[in-house]
Amino acid sequence: MKNESAVKVALVSCGSEYAGVHGELEEVARSVDAKLIFPEVDINILDDIGRDFGLEAASPDLRLMMARAKSVVEGITNVDGVFITSCFRCAEAAIVRNEVRRYIHKHSDIPVISYSFTERTTAATLMTRMEALTTIARRRHLLAREHQNGLTAGIDSGSTTTKAVVMRDDKIIGSGWVPTIKVIDSATEAYNKALEDAGVKAEDIQALGTTGYGRFLVGEHFNAQLIQEEITVNSKGAVYLADAQQGAATVIDIGGMDNKAISIQDGIPGMFTMGGICAGASGRFLDMTSKRLGVDITELGALAVKGMQDKVDMNSYCIVFGIQSLVNSLAKGSTQEDVAAAACHSVVEQIFEQQLQEVDVKEPLILVGGSSLIEGVPKALSELLNIKVIVPPNSHLIGAVGSALLASGYVEE
Amino acid sequence: MAKVIIYPTNSLILSDLVERFGHKPLAMMEKIKEKVATVGVDSPPLNITAEEPKNGLKYAAVEVPAGVRGRMAIVGPMVDDAEAGIIVSESPMAFGCMGCARTNELTKFLIRDRGIPLLELDFPKDDDEGQEFVYKIADFLKSLPDGEAEA
Amino acid sequence: MPDNEDDVITKLVVLGSDSVLPIDAALKIYESKTGIVIKETCFGTMVTGSRADVNQVVKEVVALDKNHIFVKERGFPPGDDRRCRASRGGGTRPGFYFMQEEAGMLPIIGKALDNYEKGLPAKEVERKKRMKVSQLKDIIESTS
Numbered sequence: 143m144k145n146e147s148a149v150k151v152a153l154v155s156c157g158s159e160y161a162g163v164h165g166e167l168e169e170v171a172r173s174v175d176a177k178l179i180f181p182e183v184d185i186n187i188l189d190d191i192g193r194d195f196g197l198e199a200a201s202p203d204l205r206l207m208m209a210r211a212k213s214v215v216e217g218i219t220n221v222d223g224v225f226i227t228s229c230f231r232c233a234e235a236a237i238v239r240n241e242v243r244r245y246i247h248k249h250s251d252i253p254v255i256s257y258s259f260t261e262r263t264t265a266a267t268l269m270t271r272m273e274a275l276t277t278i279a280r281r282r283h284l285l286a287r288e289h290q291n292g293l294t295a296g297i298d299s300g301s302t303t304t305k306a307v308v309m310r311d312d313k314i315i316g317s318g319w320v321p322t323i324k325v326i327d328s329a330t331e332a333y334n335k336a337l338e339d340a341g342v343k344a345e346d347i348q349a350l351g352t353t354g355y356g357r358f359l360v361g362e363h364f365n366a367q368l369i370q371e372e373i374t375v376n377s378k379g380a381v382y383l384a385d386a387q388q389g390a391a392t393v394i395d396i397g398g399m400d401n402k403a404i405s406i407q408d409g410i411p412g413m414f415t416m417g418g419i420c421a422g423a424s425g426r427f428l429d430m431t432s433k434r435l436g437v438d439i440t441e442l443g444a445l446a447v448k449g450m451q452d453k454v455d456m457n458s459y460c461i462v463f464g465i466q467s468l469v470n471s472l473a474k475g476s477t478q479e480d481v482a483a484a485a486c487h488s489v490v491e492q493i494f495e496q497q498l499q500e501v502d503v504k505e506p507l508i509l510v511g512g513s514s515l516i517e518g519v520p521k522a523l524s525e526l527l528n529i530k531v532i533v534p535p536n537s538h539l540i541g542a543v544g545s546a547l548l549a550s551g552y553v554e555e
Numbered sequence: 556m557a558k559v560i561i562y563p564t565n566s567l568i569l570s571d572l573v574e575r576f577g578h579k580p581l582a583m584m585e586k587i588k589e590k591v592a593t594v595g596v597d598s599p600p601l602n603i604t605a606e607e608p609k610n611g612l613k614y615a616a617v618e619v620p621a622g623v624r625g626r627m628a629i630v631g632p633m634v635d636d637a638e639a640g641i642i643v644s645e646s647p648m649a650f651g652c653m654g655c656a657r658t659n660e661l662t663k664f665l666i667r668d669r670g671i672p673l674l675e676l677d678f679p680k681d682d683d684e685g686q687e688f689v690y691k692i693a694d695f696l697k698s699l700p701d702g703e704a705e706a
Numbered sequence: 707m708p709d710n711e712d713d714v715i716t717k718l719v720v721l722g723s724d725s726v727l728p729i730d731a732a733l734k735i736y737e738s739k740t741g742i743v744i745k746e747t748c749f750g751t752m753v754t755g756s757r758a759d760v761n762q763v764v765k766e767v768v769a770l771d772k773n774h775i776f777v778k779e780r781g782f783p784p785g786d787d788r789r790c791r792a793s794r795g796g797g798t799r800p801g802f803y804f805m806q807e808e809a810g811m812l813p814i815i816g817k818a819l820d821n822y823e824k825g826l827p828a829k830e831v832e833r834k835k836r837m838k839v840s841q842l843k844d845i846i847e848s849t850s
Binding site: 565650 | 714716718720776778779780781782786799800801804805807808811812814815818819821829831
């Protein structure tokens, strides 16, 4: 990756320099070999930019954001990606940030990420997002791949579970799924299971891809051809498994520790957001719920679809206080089914409130990640958004399948 | 010589007039200079680190965005230090340190809230308004303690 | 905190003058102290050096046409990498736009300073007030 030229990322921001985060933005850009640039703006357009763009923001720096977005869309400034960012908790900036993001997405095929920062935002927080942005810019040809050829494997080293698959010519011929304890050990175990299941040997694998939190460690250990963050990999895996590789799609991935909402066009992410601040919006919430109910996590979904969440009072999405509400409801006589349903709704509602506002939801909506197997979750999501939710086969193996698919790009090379 | 805070805090015209009539302008430029010239802090471009938004808590609560608090960490001490103020509204757009409307609202409030001698007016649009603008500012500055007659 | 005379500062000298050309100002600066670095910009001249030197030179330049030459201190030294257009990958520095707008007002300010100096009386400026609803009503009725 080192030999590739730096990716140019337009920074469209109103206050990163004053919020104590600018250094972090520069650092994360450097770490993925990208360069932040400030789009060139003809200052004469600034007088009328509010009306031109249609949004008369009071803050001049927000108007400058619109002018910079325009400069990018009109090709006055040539960039490979756009990073739109403003202060967390600023309502005015949130309006502008959203409309600028939509504007770029509508008028160009330049990938965009949008993020609201606090002074505590660090380069590490932004790493996966920026890596995805540069990947989309750098590896469009790789992401355009629609078929898996040859014998390849993928390992998804997640925060909670490690998944591995072996694929041959568009078919999953072996898989392994183990809890993540030690990154390398768990990856080895999952990979060995997948190899055994497929009846092939590690040395027969023509190309290997890794993704997830442990991707670097695992990728290095197994000498993988492809080490890739989970946003692009999961997008690709989702549209591949759901057979929605062309046209628009939205992917929601509820993982063990965080979640992602990705807006996709022709298999390539256009806009995306990542959670990771609150465990209440992750699979961990469901895991905790099943423990409190005394059922296995695999049974929670079946319970949830039979329950009515309205019968349970929940006054917090928090993994501590929310679950306390569930326990109190049980004590007051709520059924296990109702509580399971309420838990699924809680997770989905929080994702809706925090993330789905940041991407445009277009059908088909593909739900992936381990939590998608808990039937109550897609049901709750479908009820909330009032659209059909697709859970493709092997949706829990999404990262591993995406990795194996993309890795097959290295088979011919 | 009085320390006079100017608003917009980066105005050439106001900074010049305050100095011309014998006072010390409290302006953004000098503060930025202090920041960028700080040795050993490497957070370009302005050397504003996560510490500034924290220092800004003196002027705005934690629920106020980090960018406002970061700017207030620079503007706030100038307001504290001021012995008089000139606020000019209807200014052309200014970016960067003056680029956030929310910060600007708070800055103007804090200046007014100090209870120091204060002149408020608008940027001029023609010669007549320009004359009124300059005369009012000159008279105001001369009325301040130790104000010098124009050199 | 008292200003330290040895501090290195930058002042921006902006000309709103008909009689003094940028080249005159530059020559005035060149012929003065040696410890000064100058850079000419679209609006005037940036002067960098010790506070004492800069203030002295700026005073001399302003004296060329004092009501039409304006000065402010600048945060960044000229060509600073952190603000330089080239190293930022394009995009004007944030202060440029406001500076351009203010530079456009300088003739008005300069003329007013001349008048003030001459002791001309202040003029009452009448500003348009918002039309009364009754007046608007009359107009509507007269056009319908």
